[in-house]
Amino acid sequence: MKLAYYPGCVARSTGREYEISTLAVCRALGVELEEIDDWNCCGATHVSNEIVSTALAARNLVRTDLTVMTSCSICYSRLRAAMIRLKDRHMRKRVNEALEVKYEEEKEVSHVIETITKALAEAEDPDDLVVRPLSGLKAAPYYGCLLTRPGGGIDSPENPSILENLIRTLGAEPADFRLKMKCCCGPIFMPEEEAAAETLIRILRNAKESGADFVVALCPLCHLMLDANQPLLEKKFGEKIDLPILYVTQMAGLALGLRPEELGLDMNSVSTRPVLEKLEKIEGKEAEERSVC
Amino acid sequence: MTDMAKTEATATTAATTIMTAEGERFRDRVLKLAGDEVKKCIQCGTCSASCPTAHLMDVPIRKLIRLVLEGEKEKALSSRSIWLCTSCLLCTVRCPRNIRPMAVVAALKTIYEEEGMRCRDSVFEGIFSRQIRDYGRISEFLLSAEYMIRSPSSAAQIMAFGAELVPKGKIELGFEAARGERIEGTEEVRRIFELLGDEGKAEAEKVDEAAEAGETKKAEKAEDTKEAPK
Numbered sequence: 001m002k003l004a005y006y007p008g009c010v011a012r013s014t015g016r017e018y019e020i021s022t023l024a025v026c027r028a029l030g031v032e033l034e035e036i037d038d039w040n041c042c043g044a045t046h047v048s049n050e051i052v053s054t055a056l057a058a059r060n061l062v063r064t065d066l067t068v069m070t071s072c073s074i075c076y077s078r079l080r081a082a083m084i085r086l087k088d089r090h091m092r093k094r095v096n097e098a099l100e101v102k103y104e105e106e107k108e109v110s111h112v113i114e115t116i117t118k119a120l121a122e123a124e125d126p127d128d129l130v131v132r133p134l135s136g137l138k139a140a141p142y143y144g145c146l147l148t149r150p151g152g153g154i155d156s157p158e159n160p161s162i163l164e165n166l167i168r169t170l171g172a173e174p175a176d177f178r179l180k181m182k183c184c185c186g187p188i189f190m191p192e193e194e195a196a197a198e199t200l201i202r203i204l205r206n207a208k209e210s211g212a213d214f215v216v217a218l219c220p221l222c223h224l225m226l227d228a229n230q231p232l233l234e235k236k237f238g239e240k241i242d243l244p245i246l247y248v249t250q251m252a253g254l255a256l257g258l259r260p261e262e263l264g265l266d267m268n269s270v271s272t273r274p275v276l277e278k279l280e281k282i283e284g285k286e287a288e289e290r291s292v293c
Numbered sequence: 294m295t296d297m298a299k300t301e302a303t304a305t306t307a308a309t310t311i312m313t314a315e316g317e318r319f320r321d322r323v324l325k326l327a328g329d330e331v332k333k334c335i336q337c338g339t340c341s342a343s344c345p346t347a348h349l350m351d352v353p354i355r356k357l358i359r360l361v362l363e364g365e366k367e368k369a370l371s372s373r374s375i376w377l378c379t380s381c382l383l384c385t386v387r388c389p390r391n392i393r394p395m396a397v398v399a400a401l402k403t404i405y406e407e408e409g410m411r412c413r414d415s416v417f418e419g420i421f422s423r424q425i426r427d428y429g430r431i432s433e434f435l436l437s438a439e440y441m442i443r444s445p446s447s448a449a450q451i452m453a454f455g456a457e458l459v460p461k462g463k464i465e466l467g468f469e470a471a472r473g474e475r476i477e478g479t480e481e482v483r484r485i486f487e488l489l490g491d492e493g494k495a496e497a498e499k500v501d502e503a504a505e506a507g508e509t510k511k512a513e514k515a516e517d518t519k520e521a522p523k
Contacts, residue, residue, distance in 0.1 A: 048402035145381035
């Protein structure tokens with residue numbers, strides 16, 4: 001499989017471990033990535049003028065003939081929304097007035113979770129790839145908003161299951177996480193911190209109560225809100241959460257047998273050590289049981 | 294627009310007194326930006342009930358749409374609600390009339406900016422857009438630094454976040470980082486903003502001039518409505 005890679009701005013800053021683990025996992029799955037030449041920001045949720053945001057997305061899409069893959073749910077949603085807008089003849093005409101390479105034919109975009117799911121499904125024997133099953137670990141699947149929206153994409157925008165399915169394929173158990181679709185409020189965090197904090201602490205408490213060893217994030221903004229922000233929330237609300245937040249690619253990478261340093265697991269704010277230690281302990285116990293038999 | 298939609302749009306706005314010319318222009322501008330289908334709103338409230346920040350809003354999203362259709366420009370633009378939208382799109386996937394309420398909010402933000410209005414949230418959006426326009430990409434260091442200068446009350450929050458992220462090597466400090474990463478195609482990106490974004494501003498000015506001159510712009514408006522993306 002060969003895909004065009006759209007990193008998005010966050011991959012080069014606060015979401016660095018997401019990019020590191022995305023590249024490592026794709027390598028391990030035999031997925032070849034070709035970074036889009038001279039890509040630009042998708043505008044995220046902050047360019048309100050729809051014609052401008054559509055044109056920003058289109059400039060990225062026209063730079064390749066391959067299916068475009070991104071690991072950021074915001075970029076993914078922006079690219080998809082633009083493609084829907086660009087079906088309109090008038091919109092396409094206006095956008096093309098500003099573009100050097102014109103948007104003529106429809107493109108395909110995919111999120112890294114699709115890439116991983118597809119590569120595992122297409123493998124002759126997925127067990128050859130999942131060399132270190134995450135059995136004994138419980139993961140809280142956190143979707144956030146934009147992976148499945150606008151609708152009509154990879155999964156239900158109301159109650160998706162693609163992440164739970166992947167968690168199972170990797171040998172772990174998905175937690176019953178009631179707030180899995182609750183918006184992290186990341187887009188309004190900068191100017192509206194108070195509003196976002198109340199929601200974030202509810203999401204974290206709910207994930208903790210689900211008995212999960214860690215939360216799985218699919219979006220670098222959700223991750224930033226739940227991980228780097230977690231110590232600040234703990235201080236604000238005067239309670240201990242201590243819940244590791246892994247990117248989907250970090251979780252998949254572990255199951256594919258990649259080393260923690262190849263997945264940037266030391267770059268997360270909340271220590272991911274407890275997850276690794278529990279996994280090692282379970283593996284130790286299993287090995288012991290095997291040798292007794 | 295179908296006759297049915299027309300009848301419904303009339304029904305929605307029937308309760309109000311006669312719309313001012315400015316109110317009518319405002320309503321048409323929103324419809325042009327967010328789609329003519331906004332007129333089909335039946336005020337069912339599915340959008341408000343789905344909104345993750347509804348409890349914080351002074352005007353729920355359902356009512357915001359009514360204000361738009363009634364041409365209540367000042368009330369709609371002064372609402373804090375437009376800055377509390379997280380762009381989660383839940384309203385949009387659920388709307389039984391296939392309206393995109395989030396696009397209405399985005400249209401209101403666009404008009405807010407076109408009108409030269411300012412608040413801390415619009416300042417943040419402005420910095421964000423300008424950075425894309427100048428560099429093609431966002432540097433979180435530059436974004437935070439500029440926002441902190443323009444909105445000093447945010448300093449404590451940004452510094453606390455920085456203390457988490459800088460030691461992890463996720464935010465680079467120093468001259469290189471401050472200069473931002475400039476893509477090759479900045480000219481093209483600038484053109485996207487100027488040709489497509491500033492068009493709205495020019496149009497708004499044009500309409501204002503026309504209003505001052507006392508001209509009726511019925512013909513042009515009809516044309517605008519026809520061109521609105523579906």
